[in-house]
Amino acid sequence: GNSVxxxxxxxxxxxxxxxxxxxxxxxxxxxxxxxxxxYPGEGLQLLLKAxxxxxxxxxxxxxxxxxxxxxxxxxxxGSVQVSDSAVYFCALMNAGGTSYGKLTFGQGTxxxxxx
Amino acid sequence: NAGVTQTPKFQVLKTGQSMTLxxxxxxxxxxxxxxxxxxxxxxxxxxxxxxAGITDQGEVPNGYNVSRSTxxxxxxxxxxxxxxxxxxxxxxxxxxxxxxxxxxxxxxxxLTVV
Numbered sequence: 082g083n084s085v086x087x088x089x090x091x092x093x094x095x096x097x098x099x100x101x102x103x104x105x106x107x108x109x110x111x112x113x114x115x116x117x118x119x120y121p122g123e124g125l126q127l128l129l130k131a132x133x134x135x136x137x138x139x140x141x142x143x144x145x146x147x148x149x150x151x152x153x154x155x156x157x158x159g160s161v162q163v164s165d166s167a168v169y170f171c172a173l174m175n176a177g178g179t180s181y182g183k184l185t186f187g188q189g190t191x192x193x194x195x196x
Numbered sequence: 197n198a199g200v201t202q203t204p205k206f207q208v209l210k211t212g213q214s215m216t217l218x219x220x221x222x223x224x225x226x227x228x229x230x231x232x233x234x235x236x237x238x239x240x241x242x243x244x245x246x247x248a249g250i251t252d253q254g255e256v257p258n259g260y261n262v263s264r265s266t267x268x269x270x271x272x273x274x275x276x277x278x279x280x281x282x283x284x285x286x287x288x289x290x291x292x293x294x295x296x297x298x299x300x301x302x303x304x305x306x307l308t309v310v
Contacts, residue, residue: 085238113297124286124303125239132297170238174297181246182227182290182299183254186238 083108087171087187094161094194102156102190104145104171112173114138114147114154115184119168128156128169161194168192199223202287202302209277209309217272217305219287225300227290228270232256232283233304239286245270277309 088103106114116128116138129138134149143158154171171187203218221228229244231254241254245264259281261273270289274281284306290299 115299117301125301127298127300130298172238174299181297182229182244182288183241184231184239184288184299186240188236188238 083112083173083175083185085171085173085185085187087169087190089190091191091193094192096163096194096196097160098194100156100158100161100165100192102169102171102192104154104156104187106152106154106171106173106185108152108173108175108185110175111149112175114145115172115174116143116145116154116156117170117172117186119170119189121167125170161192163194163196166192166194200287200289200300200302202285202305204305205303206306207308209274209307211277211279211309213277215274215277217274217285217287217307219270219272219302220268221270221287221289221300222268223289223291223300224267225289225291226267227299228264229254229288229299230260230262230270230272231286231288233286234283242272242285274307279309281307282309283307 084107113132115130117125118128129140131138131147137146145156168189172184200221230242231239233239243262245251287302
């Protein structure tokens with residue numbers, strides 16, 4: 082079956098530091114990959130996505146590249162801000178058919194950014 | 197443009213009580229689903245629906261019922277609440293087919309069973 086493994090948190094950084102949150106996956110076929118973000122007390126928001134190998138998703142300064150050879154989708158940001166403090170979830174979805182919409186999530190990584 | 201709307205946002209139940217979490221979307225999405233979020237476990241799929249009148253079980257369906265009488269609504273029913281159902285519940289929706297594979301989430305419902 083599908084599975085997603087994220088680096089263990091929590092992650093604590095100073096403002097303007099470089100961020101990497103590792104994500105690796107196991108899946109059949111060619112899944113789509115996602116990063117969702119959950120700010121304190123709020124729901125999940127789609128941060129970025131990639132639907133095929135070597136695609137790069139990007140949004141709000143965050144980037145992640147779909148690496149099929151290493152089954153990875155690591156999240157990066159060059160300079161984090163206090164407002165980036167949140168929980169980040171890596172997820173995958175198999176395309177089409179009865180698998181549509183069934184997201185498999187990692188356990189989430191808590192990020193705290195200090196001024 | 198409301199997106200995915202969940203109610204209530206917070207609820208406290210006693211063991212054995214029943215309740216319904218409401219979910220509505222105004223994007224004409226065929227696909228709707230419910231997840232629960234527990235610490236250290238990410239989100240897990242409870243039930244899902246690919247259209248009105250069609251529902252199916254996800255990873256953790258026990259103790260929950262769903263129905264889909266309209267495209268817009270997908271309520272989740274707890275038949276007899278148990279402390280193990282204390283969690284944060286998220287409703288989600290998305291388009292099927294070639295129109296994209298993005299799933300949109302509601303803001304969550306925090307449920308405590310005492």
